[in-house]
Amino acid sequence: KAGVTQTPRYLIKTRGQQVTLSCSPISGHRSVSWYQQTPGQGLQFLFEYFSETQRNKGNFPGRFSGRQFSNSRSEMNVSTLELGDSALYLCASSLFLAGGYGSDTQYFGPGTRLTVL
Amino acid sequence: KNEVEQSPQNLTAQEGEFITINCSYSVGISALHWLQQHPGGGIVSLFMLSSGKKKHGRLIATINIQEKHSSLHITASHPRDSAVYICAVNSGETSGSRLTFGEGTQLTVNP
Numbered sequence: 550k551a552g553v554t555q556t557p558r559y560l561i562k563t564r565g566q567q568v569t570l571s572c573s574p575i576s577g578h579r580s581v582s583w584y585q586q587t588p589g590q591g592l593q594f595l596f597e598y599f600s601e602t603q604r605n606k607g608n609f610p611g612r613f614s615g616r617q618f619s620n621s622r623s624e625m626n627v628s629t630l631e632l633g634d635s636a637l638y639l640c641a642s643s644l645f646l647a648g649g650y651g652s653d654t655q656y657f658g659p660g661t662r663l664t665v666l
Numbered sequence: 667k668n669e670v671e672q673s674p675q676n677l678t679a680q681e682g683e684f685i686t687i688n689c690s691y692s693v694g695i696s697a698l699h700w701l702q703q704h705p706g707g708g709i710v711s712l713f714m715l716s717s718g719k720k721k722h723g724r725l726i727a728t729i730n731i732q733e734k735h736s737s738l739h740i741t742a743s744h745p746r747d748s749a750v751y752i753c754a755v756n757s758g759e760t761s762g763s764r765l766t767f768g769e770g771t772q773l774t775v776n777p
Contacts, residue, residue: 652697657709
C-alpha cells in the first residue's frame with residue numbers, strides 16, 4: 550500500500566497570502582490529523598478529521614482550517630499568513646477499525662515545509 | 667510544566683551501547699506513542715502502548731500507568747539509530763488522534 554502523501558513538499562509564500570496543503574491518507578484510513586512543527590514550539594496538534602467531520606481541534610487561531618473529502622483526502626488552509634506560520638506541516642492517517650473509538654497507530658506523511666517571507 | 671516530558675534532551679552513545687529514553691506525563695491517557703524522526707522530517711511510529719511492554723527487533727517500550735512513566739530502550743545501538751525520538755500521548759478524555767508531544771530526545775550513536 551502506498552504511504553501517506555502530502556503536496557506540495559515545499560512552499561514559499563509572503564505575509565498576508567493564503568495557502569492550501571493537501572494530504573492523501575493510506576487507502577482505507579478514515580482519520581486524518583494535521584500537526585505543525587516549529588523549532589520553538591515543537592510538534593503541536595492542529596485538528597483531526599474522521600469521516601469528513603472535524604473531531605478534534607487544537608489551540609490555533611481561526612486562520613487555520615481544514616476539511617476532509619469523501620475519499621478521506623484532506624486539505625488544510627491557512628489564511629492571512631504570518632511569519633510565525635513558517636513550519637513543517639505534517640499529516641498523519643489512522644485506520645480506526647473500532648468505529649472510530651479509542652486510539653490507533655498514526656502513519657505520518659513526509660510533511661510540507663512552508664516558509665513565509 | 668509540559669504535560670509530556672522527556673529525558674534526556676540529548677544523548678550521545680557509542681555503537682553497541684544500551685540506550686534508555688524516559689517519558690513522564692501528567693494527564694490521564696488512553697495510549698502512549700513512541701515516534702522516530704530522522705533529519706528531513708519524516709516521522710515513523712515505533713510503538714503504541716497502553717500497558718505493559720512491547721518489543722520490536724532491538725527496540726523495547728515499557729509503560730507504567732500508575733507512575734505515569736514510559737521508557738524506550740534500544741539494545742546494541744547502531745549509528746543508523748541516530749534520530750530524534752518523541753514521546754506522545756492520547757489524552758484519556760476523548761477518542762481520536764489528538765496527540766500531545768514531548769520535546770524529543772536527540773540521539774547520536776557514534777561508530
